[in-house]
Amino acid sequence: MRKIKELVIEKSLLTSALVTIAITFGIIAVLAFEAFQFFTEVSIVDFFTDTQWTPLFTDKHYGILPLLSGTFLTSFIAISVALPVGLSISIYLSEYAPKSFRKTVKPLLELLAAVPSVVYGFFALIVVTPFLQQFIPGLAGFNSLSAGIVMGIMIIPFVSSISEDALYAVPKDLKEASYGMGATKLQTAFKVVVPAASSGIIVSIILAISRAIGETMIVAIAAGQQPRLTLDPTVPVETITAFIVQVSLGDVQHGSIEYRTIFAAGITLFVLTFLLNTLSYRIRKKYQEKYE
Amino acid sequence: MNNIQKNRLKDQLFKFWGIACTLFGLILLSIFIGDILIDGIRRIDWAFLTDLPSRKAEKSGIYTALMGSIWILVLTTLIAFPMGVAAGVYLEEYNKKNRLSAILEINISNLAGVPSIIYGLLGLEVFVRIMGLGASVLAGALTLSLLILPIIIVATREAINAVPKSIRDASYALGASKWQTIWNQVIPASGGGILTGVILALSRAVGETAPLIVVGALAYVPFAPSNPMDEFSVLPIQIFNWISRPQHGFIENAAAAIIILLLITFIMNGIAVYFRNKWQKKWK
Numbered sequence: 383m384r385k386i387k388e389l390v391i392e393k394s395l396l397t398s399a400l401v402t403i404a405i406t407f408g409i410i411a412v413l414a415f416e417a418f419q420f421f422t423e424v425s426i427v428d429f430f431t432d433t434q435w436t437p438l439f440t441d442k443h444y445g446i447l448p449l450l451s452g453t454f455l456t457s458f459i460a461i462s463v464a465l466p467v468g469l470s471i472s473i474y475l476s477e478y479a480p481k482s483f484r485k486t487v488k489p490l491l492e493l494l495a496a497v498p499s500v501v502y503g504f505f506a507l508i509v510v511t512p513f514l515q516q517f518i519p520g521l522a523g524f525n526s527l528s529a530g531i532v533m534g535i536m537i538i539p540f541v542s543s544i545s546e547d548a549l550y551a552v553p554k555d556l557k558e559a560s561y562g563m564g565a566t567k568l569q570t571a572f573k574v575v576v577p578a579a580s581s582g583i584i585v586s587i588i589l590a591i592s593r594a595i596g597e598t599m600i601v602a603i604a605a606g607q608q609p610r611l612t613l614d615p616t617v618p619v620e621t622i623t624a625f626i627v628q629v630s631l632g633d634v635q636h637g638s639i640e641y642r643t644i645f646a647a648g649i650t651l652f653v654l655t656f657l658l659n660t661l662s663y664r665i666r667k668k669y670q671e672k673y674e
Numbered sequence: 675m676n677n678i679q680k681n682r683l684k685d686q687l688f689k690f691w692g693i694a695c696t697l698f699g700l701i702l703l704s705i706f707i708g709d710i711l712i713d714g715i716r717r718i719d720w721a722f723l724t725d726l727p728s729r730k731a732e733k734s735g736i737y738t739a740l741m742g743s744i745w746i747l748v749l750t751t752l753i754a755f756p757m758g759v760a761a762g763v764y765l766e767e768y769n770k771k772n773r774l775s776a777i778l779e780i781n782i783s784n785l786a787g788v789p790s791i792i793y794g795l796l797g798l799e800v801f802v803r804i805m806g807l808g809a810s811v812l813a814g815a816l817t818l819s820l821l822i823l824p825i826i827i828v829a830t831r832e833a834i835n836a837v838p839k840s841i842r843d844a845s846y847a848l849g850a851s852k853w854q855t856i857w858n859q860v861i862p863a864s865g866g867g868i869l870t871g872v873i874l875a876l877s878r879a880v881g882e883t884a885p886l887i888v889v890g891a892l893a894y895v896p897f898a899p900s901n902p903m904d905e906f907s908v909l910p911i912q913i914f915n916w917i918s919r920p921q922h923g924f925i926e927n928a929a930a931a932i933i934i935l936l937l938i939t940f941i942m943n944g945i946a947v948y949f950r951n952k953w954q955k956k957w958k
Contacts, residue, residue, distance in 0.1 A: 384851060391853045392768055398760035399769070402782050402827070405820050409792060412799040467695045474692025487696055489947055494699050496874075496943050498881025500910040501932050504917055505706045508713075508925060538699045566685040589787065596789025598884035599910075603917055623791050623884065630794070630888045636803060644888075648795045652788065659787035663780060 413652055416645030423639055429646070435609040435620075437643045438629070444643070446650055448609035452526065452619035453651075456601050457594035459530025459615060460537060464590055467534075468541025469583065475542070476549040477571045488543070495539040503603030506532040511604065524606030524618040533600050540590045548582020548669075549575055581669035585662045592658040596651065598623035622651045707936070714929025722930060727894055727912070731923025736931050739912035741898035742811065742891070743880060743938075746908055749815030750822070750879050755872055758823050759861075762830025762868075767856055786824040793821040794888025802889055809890030812902040817889050818882060822875040829871020833864035833953075866953025870946045877942035881935065883910035909935045 421429070424444045432445025471491070475484050510528040515521045552575050560570040576583065598621075606618025607628050620628070626644045634640045675683075725735020769775040797817030807813040837860050845855040861868070886908055893915035895907045909931060916928035 388851055388853050392764075395760045395764035395768065398757045399764045399778055399827075401757060402761060402778060402785060402823065405785060405796070405823070406781055408800055409788065409796050412796050413792075416799065467698055470692050470695040474689070474696060478689050478692055479696075487700075490700055491696075493940075493943065494703060496877060496881075496939055497703070498883070498910055498935060498939060500881070500883045500913050500917075501710075501936065504710070504913070504928060504932060507917060509706060509709055535699050535702055566681045568685040568688045569681065571688075592787055596791065598789070598791045599914065602884075603914065623789065626791055626795070627884060627887055630798075630890070631893075645795060645799075648792055652792050655787060655789055655792075656784065659784050662787075663783055 409652065413645055413649040416642050417649040420639070420642035420646040423642075424646075433611050435625075437640055438632075442639075444646075446622075446647065448611045449620060449622045449625055449647060450650070451611050451613065452601075452605065452609065453595055453621040453623070455613060455615065455619060456526045456530045456533060456597075456605055456621055457591060459526060460533035460594040460597075461587070461591055463531055463534025464537045464541050464594075465587060468538045468586070468590070469545055471538070471542040472545035472549055472583075473571050473576070476546050477567055477575065491539045491542060494536060497536070499536065499597060499599040500603070502532050502536050503529075503600045506600055506604035518616060521616045522606070522618055524604060524608075525616050526601075526605050526619050527615040529601045529603075529605035530615065532604070533594055533597055536597070536600070537590045537593050540593055541586050544586035544589065545579070545583045548579035548586070551582070552578045581665050585666050585669070588658050588662040588665075592655045592662070595658075596623065596655050598627060602627040622647045710929045710932050710936075713926055714931075714933050717926050717930035718933060723934075726896060727907075731921060731927055734916075734924075734927055736909065736912055736934065738895045738898045739907045739909045739931070740934070742895070742906035743908045745811045745899050745902075745906060746815050746818060746886075747876060747880055749811060749902060750818045751872075751876060753815060754819035754822050754826055754875070754879075757819070758826025758872070758875075759830050759868060761823070762827045762834065763856060763861070765827070766831045766834040767852070767860065782824045782827055786828065790821055790882055791884040791888060793817055794885030796820065797885060797889045807903070809892070809905055810903045811899045811906045814886050814889050814891055814906060814908075815902075817885050818879045821882065821885060822879050825875040825878065826872055829875070830864075830868050833867025833871065834860060836867060837863045866949045870950040870953065873942050873946040873949070877939050877946070880908075880942070881910055881939055883908075883914055886911060887914075909938075 429444055429446055431447075432443050433447050434443035434445050435448045436443045475487065479487070506528045507524075510532055511521065511523060511525065514528060518527075521527065556574055556578055557570055560574045565573070601621045602624040605621060605624060607620050607624060608618040609620040609625065610617065612619065625647055629640060629644045722735050723740065724737050725733065726737055727739070728734045765775060765778060769778075794817060797813060797820070801807045801813040801816050802809060805813075807816075841859050841863060842855055845859045850858065891911055892905055892907050893911055895905055897904075899906045913928050913931045913935065916924040916931065919925075
């Protein structure tokens with residue numbers, strides 16, 4: 383009796399674990415199915431080469447490039463903010479800061495990531511854009527600059543906490559050897575600790591990029607909804623995620639080509655983030671082996 | 675200045691730079707929150723919490739959105755909490771090292787990195803269309819449950835992993851079965867850690883906007899949901915809707931609603947940190 387009960391419990395726990403596999407299959411199946419339907423109507427060559435994305439207009443063009451450029455532009459700006467700041471924080475906290483300071487500051491930094499992204503969207507549109515317009519006269523009300531900067535602030539904790547874990551895991555004797563040679567903390571940090579923790583730092587950067595590419599509400603609110611193939615940070619653009627939101631807000635008929643565009647955009651986004659996440663997972667696995 | 679002095683100076687300079695960077699984000703966040711308080715605090719009163727949405731900014735309240743958020747929170751907890759903890763227990767206690775566990779692990783780590791809006795597309799097709807739930811609270815809660823499942827699983831595994839082996843051995847020595855050991859010893863011992871993870875995951879669910887927009891949650895609902903099949907809105911969507919309107923009154927409303935949303939998020943994070951500290955002390 384007891385054995386049967388144990389077995390039933392084990393199997394039901396297993397079922398819960400298998401749900402996660404079902405989610406992955408579900409995501410891939412749904413995206414692939416709808417995207418396949420989409421590509422029966424739109425040529426895949428046009429999808430990757432057409433420079434216009436106007437599925438909601440009468441003159442329809444289905445070129446993903448403008449959405450990709452919008453996505454890359456906002457992500458690039460975000461990473462340019464988050465990377466130097468996040469990395470400096472992680473080096474400062476792991477090598478310089480007193481323990482008590484580190485203990486109080488870490489949860490506060492995590493708070494940056496806990497704030498809902500719709501709130502950051504509000505900051506970008508209502509606070510940061512008007513502020514930047516004082517210095518950049520040509521800055522449009524919707525632009526990738528403010529959205530990117532604010533997104534960068536949001537992902538600072540992603541870079542800093544993962545990098546810091548990596549820096550912290552560097553064996554102490556490496557540092558001591560460097561100090562013994564008369565090196566300063568700065569020299570030790572940049573010439574010994576950072577190179578030793580480089581794989582962990584790279585993982586944090588890749589995850590931050592993946593996070594920026596998938597971020598939705600900040601760009602939907604503050605970057606505009608005009609797909610445009612440009613690298614100019616002062617004009618409105620549209621990201622893949624913002625496009626999906628734009629279509630979802632409207633009343634789109636199930637099975638229509640408009641409905642399928644969001645899945646075609648979605649599968650592009652999924653493939654991008656999947657590649658980045660897999661890469662970071664591979665690096666992380668390799669680096670764990672190094673120290674264990 | 676000789677080389678040693680130069681290096682010491684650089685060292686000091688970097689120290690200040692490090693402090694500046696650490697404070698950079700925090701100071702900006704305080705400025706933002708200060709700004710929002712100035713914009714929105716006057717708007718918050720009892721009527722703002724209990725009024726229905728309206729076309730006039732000064733008459734609008736967040737009642738339906740707040741109720742929608744509470745519905746989503748409760749349903750998501752009911753779905754994701756048992757499922758996530760069960761999966762975490764299975765991975766940590768039953769299935770240590772084989773092919774399946776390796777696949778599950780890679781898969782969960784990958785799911786945690788899938789953008790939230792993709793979960794929205796999954797929910798739209800599977801829950802809203804195929805299962806025919808429509809744009810209901812239940813469809814929204816199911817979608818968010820899938821989204822936070824990986825977070826709960828990872829947190830559960832970490833918490834269980836921290837329970838010393840001696841506790842399990844003592845339980846087995848007394849003749850307890852595997853499940854009795856898990857249920858009576860391991861889960862209570864790791865409870866604080868699991869709770870921390872679950873609360874953090876739920877606080878993320880409360881702030882999520884994009885997947886619910888994709889699933890079809892509305893910006894304007896005249897009534898609060900009364901059962902799981904009702905249409906709904908949530909606080910973040912209400913905020914998004916108000917931000918998109920040009921009139922200044924709605925910006926004030928958005929700021930006020932953000933104060934409420936941040937209050938909920940910060941309280942949940944505070945509770946989570948409290949549990950974490952309490953639980954960490956237990957094993958050290």
